[in-house]
Amino acid sequence: MLIVMKREATENEIEGVIREIEQVGYRPHVSRGEERTLIGAIGKGPTPELMEHFRALPGVAEVIPISKPYKLASLEVQPFPTVLEFPTGKTGGGHVMVAAGPCGVESYEQTLTAARYVRKHGGQMLRGGAFKPRTSPYAFQGLGVEGLKILAEARKETGLPVVTEVLSPDQVELVAEYVDALQIGARNAQNFPLLQAVGEAGKPVLLKRGMSMTLEEFLMSAEYILARGNMQVILVERGIRTFEKATRFTLDVSAVPVLKSWTHLPVWIDPSHPAGKREWVTPLALAGLAAGADGIIVETHPEPEKALSDAAQQLHEHEFAELMNRVRALVKALGRSLEGAYTPR
Numbered sequence: 001m002l003i004v005m006k007r008e009a010t011e012n013e014i015e016g017v018i019r020e021i022e023q024v025g026y027r028p029h030v031s032r033g034e035e036r037t038l039i040g041a042i043g044k045g046p047t048p049e050l051m052e053h054f055r056a057l058p059g060v061a062e063v064i065p066i067s068k069p070y071k072l073a074s075l076e077v078q079p080f081p082t083v084l085e086f087p088t089g090k091t092g093g094g095h096v097m098v099a100a101g102p103c104g105v106e107s108y109e110q111t112l113t114a115a116r117y118v119r120k121h122g123g124q125m126l127r128g129g130a131f132k133p134r135t136s137p138y139a140f141q142g143l144g145v146e147g148l149k150i151l152a153e154a155r156k157e158t159g160l161p162v163v164t165e166v167l168s169p170d171q172v173e174l175v176a177e178y179v180d181a182l183q184i185g186a187r188n189a190q191n192f193p194l195l196q197a198v199g200e201a202g203k204p205v206l207l208k209r210g211m212s213m214t215l216e217e218f219l220m221s222a223e224y225i226l227a228r229g230n231m232q233v234i235l236v237e238r239g240i241r242t243f244e245k246a247t248r249f250t251l252d253v254s255a256v257p258v259l260k261s262w263t264h265l266p267v268w269i270d271p272s273h274p275a276g277k278r279e280w281v282t283p284l285a286l287a288g289l290a291a292g293a294d295g296i297i298v299e300t301h302p303e304p305e306k307a308l309s310d311a312a313q314q315l316h317e318h319e320f321a322e323l324m325n326r327v328r329a330l331v332k333a334l335g336r337s338l339e340g341a342y343t344p345r
């Protein structure tokens with residue numbers, strides 16, 4: 001349920017309501033607006049008696065049920081955008097970020113080369129998988145801990161925050177020691193113990209949409225993370241399975257406006273995995289941003305032809321540089337900002 005405080009409610013009254021929420025075994029989520037404070041009481045559907053009880057507390061204007069199954073993710077509980085801040089920029093609420101890097105960390109040289117040019121061309125975050133979720137058990141599985149160390153080096157040298165995928169709950173603590181944000185892959189988007197584990201990691205999470213998940217299911221997965229106290233979640237649309245075979249997946253651009261009308265969380269687009277082919281990556285990235293995305297995460301590799309995973313879809317450096325030029329022009333035209341981004345000379 002959502003407890004709407006009176007405009008003139010005092011700090012004491014707000015605290016009293018929070019205490020009462022905890023007392024009855026619910027989790028409070030406070031959202032301070034300019035006009036009034038909203039307090040979400042998150043837990044199992046409340047009884048009419050419990051709602052009546054809260055209605056009678058001092059300072060309370062109204063108590064209303066939260067209509068959506070996702071609670072903390074909903075715009076009802078938090079009617080303003082979540083903005084995440086990194087040393088290189090912000091995402092959400094009009095701020096756009098670009099994360100880029102290779103599909104997988106393959107070597108020190110490969111990752112550092114990519115990190116340097118991602119930074120040089122204006123990227124704000126480095127991506128790269130150390131643990132790779134591969135369809136085949138015989139395919140390159142990533143360098144593991146060695147890959148995490150390489151990412152940490154790249155971060156140190158370039159100042160770019162780093163995001164990498166975590167595959168299982170028991171890896172979360174280790175991976176979180178090395179990187180700035182944790183990625184949950186499409187294949188793990190409904191791995192509930194993993195979502196709970198990253199909910200406790202205290203680091204921003206890039207949650208990919210599962211390839212056959214509805215948008216409501218996507219938000220329920222985000223809710224698993226939020227419910228553990230981690231409100232720093234970025235939703236990433238990365239393409240879904242349809243009957244179309246020309247592309248690797250079908251980028252659901254409509255996910256952007258729909259999600260943004262349901263949730264305060266930043267919404268990003270991954271144009272690389274749906275494209276499957278590098279020549280289609282830039283148009284999809286621009287389409288996502290034009291639809292209102294708060295960021296993109298793009299694959300680029302110093303020598304894509306030699307890549308150990310996703311070779312066909314990774315951009316060459318010159319293609320990434322061109323993508324950045326077009327992204328800058330579009331973001332400007334949309335009246336949004338790439339604030340904090342390094343501007344290449």
Ligand code: PEP
Pocket residue numbers: 103129133184185186187208238270273
């Ligand atoms: C990736 O980012 O390299 C990846 C495996 O993505 P997804 O989980 O979206 O397939």
Ligand code: MN
Pocket residue numbers: 103104299309310
């Ligand atoms: Mn990939």
